[in-house]
Amino acid sequence: MTQPDGQQKSRILIADDNEQNCELLEAYLISRECEISMAFDGQETLDKVAEVQPDLILLDIMMPRMSGYEVCKQLKED
Numbered sequence: 778m779t780q781p782d783g784q785q786k787s788r789i790l791i792a793d794d795n796e797q798n799c800e801l802l803e804a805y806l807i808s809r810e811c812e813i814s815m816a817f818d819g820q821e822t823l824d825k826v827a828e829v830q831p832d833l834i835l836l837d838i839m840m841p842r843m844s845g846y847e848v849c850k851q852l853k854e855d
Contacts, residue, residue, distance in 0.1 A: 787811040790831035792822040792848070794840045802835060819843025823851060 789811050791802050799815050806813055814829045816822040818841045826834065834852075838845035 787833065788814070788829055788831040790814045790816060790822070790825055790829060790834045792816040792819075792825075792834060792840065792845070793837040794818055795837070798837070819845065819848045822848050826852065 787809075789806060791799050791806075791813065792815070793799050793802075794817050796817070799817075803813050803815070812829075814825050814831065816825045820842045822834070822836065822840075823843070825831075836845045836848060840848075
């Protein structure tokens with residue numbers, strides 16, 4: 778999505794298995810006029826990264842299916 782000044786909105790991916798944490802971060806970031814996506818486990822995070830190509834990932838370390846450390850390792854390898 779493009780902002781009125783012609784610039785692309787920043788894309789932020791929130792990756793956390795705690796839904797309340799995601800909602801809190803989303804509530805804070807919503808006023809920043811950015812596109813927000815969420816993922817609730819490590820594998821879903823990698824899938825969302827491929828789909829959304831975020832500018833910033835807020836990544837929890839302890840998540841189901843794959844830890845945040847493993848997600849980071851795979852992202853670096855790509």
